[in-house]
Amino acid sequence: MPARKLPPTLKLADYYMGRDKLHRSELSREIRANARETLRRVNGLMRRAGLMRKVTSGWRPATINATVPGAARGSKHLSCLAIDLEDRNGALDAWCLAHPDVLEELGLWLEHPDATPGWCHLQTQPPRSGSRVFYP
Numbered sequence: 001m002p003a004r005k006l007p008p009t010l011k012l013a014d015y016y017m018g019r020d021k022l023h024r025s026e027l028s029r030e031i032r033a034n035a036r037e038t039l040r041r042v043n044g045l046m047r048r049a050g051l052m053r054k055v056t057s058g059w060r061p062a063t064i065n066a067t068v069p070g071a072a073r074g075s076k077h078l079s080c081l082a083i084d085l086e087d088r089n090g091a092l093d094a095w096c097l098a099h100p101d102v103l104e105e106l107g108l109w110l111e112h113p114d115a116t117p118g119w120c121h122l123q124t125q126p127p128r129s130g131s132r133v134f135y136p
Helices: 010-017 030-049 091-098 100-106
Strands: 055-057 080-088 109-111 119-121
Touching: 010 030, 030 091, 030 100, 030 119, 055 100, 091 100, 091 109, 091 119
Parallel strands: none
Antiparallel strands: 055 080, 080 119, 109 119
16 A cells, blocks of 8 residues: 655745744744744644645734734734634635544644634634634
8 A cells, every 4th residue: 555645744934924034023932932833733733634735824923913804912823823724625624623632632723614714723722712613
């Protein structure tokens, strides 16, 4: 039986989206460490799901976050504890909903797909509700 080909992994450059160069002064050691950990967990999820998605929103410096409709001032994107991935067909969201055990194992929380049409929001810190799948 041939080995299953693994999807490529997301890189820090994908996550920072060039903002690390434009807003270098806002990237603390803690934020950089959070970015690496978020990608480690999300890449683990993508390998398990056998999917690959593009980053639609990774790290958001405060000035960028302020321009995003509906983004909270306390958004997890500010501290690299969240990522949004392209998911136009809903396959990643559906996989996550069907595998909450994997989300738990990897330490990821999913914003409910009803609140994220066309993208999948994952974060490495629990929401206030503590629910693995949550509404904002």
